[in-house]
Amino acid sequence: MDHTATIPPADPPQPPPLEGHIFVISAPSGAGKTTLRRAALNRLPDIMYSVSYTTRLPRPGEVDGRDYVFISPAEFEEGIDAGRWAEWAQVHGNYYGTSAEVLHRAVAASCDILLDIDVQGARQIRSRFPRCITIFIMPPSLEALMERLQARGTDDPGAMALRFRNAREEMAQKDAYDHVIVNDRLETAVEELIAVIESHRKE
Numbered sequence: 001m002d003h004t005a006t007i008p009p010a011d012p013p014q015p016p017p018l019e020g021h022i023f024v025i026s027a028p029s030g031a032g033k034t035t036l037r038r039a040a041l042n043r044l045p046d047i048m049y050s051v052s053y054t055t056r057l058p059r060p061g062e063v064d065g066r067d068y069v070f071i072s073p074a075e076f077e078e079g080i081d082a083g084r085w086a087e088w089a090q091v092h093g094n095y096y097g098t099s100a101e102v103l104h105r106a107v108a109a110s111c112d113i114l115l116d117i118d119v120q121g122a123r124q125i126r127s128r129f130p131r132c133i134t135i136f137i138m139p140p141s142l143e144a145l146m147e148r149l150q151a152r153g154t155d156d157p158g159a160m161a162l163r164f165r166n167a168r169e170e171m172a173q174k175d176a177y178d179h180v181i182v183n184d185r186l187e188t189a190v191e192e193l194i195a196v197i198e199s200h201r202k203e
Contacts, residue, residue: 020111021200022103022129023047025193026122027137028167030148032183036137037116039190044197048106048113053079056094087117087124092162096121103129112201119170122177133200135193136177140184142168 027033041049053069055076064070076095079085088097098115106113107129115125125132139145145167149160174180179196183189 019131020107020109020113022107022125022132023112023114023197023200024122024125024132024134025114025116025137026119026134026170026177027183028139028145028170029163030145030167031137031139032148032186032189033116033137035186036181036183036189036193037114039186040193040197041114043190043194046112047197048111050098050102050106050113050115052115052117053085053097053099054094056092056096086128087121089118089120089124091118091120092159092166098125112197114197119173119176133179133196134177135179135181135196136174137189137193138171138174138180138182139167140182 025033025037037049041047051065051067051069053071053076055071055073056068058064058068058070062068073095076088076097079097080088084100085097086100086103088095090096096118098117098121103113103115115121117125122134126134139148142164146164149163181189181192181196
């Protein structure tokens with residue numbers, strides 16, 4: 001009787017787990033980033049949206065948990081000490097941040113996720129997630145940007161001047177991004193944004 005052990009065939013090698021894409025959108029205040037982001041998410045409903053946390057007060061029409069998660073400065077600072085934020089910054093006197101737990105959970109589950117954050121936050125995300133895809137939204141001109149800020153009617157002249165100065169500084173960093181989209185005509189910019197996202201999702 002042959003007592004030679006039969007070696008079972010080795011399991012075929014398993015492909016590495018898929019990872020979700022992280023898309024980062026930045027723009028100066030008034031460039032139309034929020035409108036573009038909402039249009040893209042409506043067209044691509046399977047992409048998650050990372051709702052940022054902020055200490056600023058809600059604007060008219062904003063909903064807690066949909067537009068931002070509104071928290072107190074004390075709670076935000078506790079999150080800084082606890083390492084809760086994947087990125088955070090203080091902009092116009094208010095804190096803004098992205099939950100690290102939400103990003104790690106999405107990537108691990110192979111879900112694509114979209115972030116709407118400023119240039120400071122984008123730098124931090126690039127450092128922490130080097131494979132993220134970054135997209136900068138440009139206004140057609142500084143004059144058009146000022147007109148949009150004035151049309152909002154939400155800021156006093158001092159706050160508007162600060163936003164305009166910050167916008168110039170942010171626009172000077174556009175070349176650090178993977179893609180730049182000029183929001184001159186909204187419909188065209190939406191199509192360009194969706195085309196960029198879909199091209200990376202096929203990779």
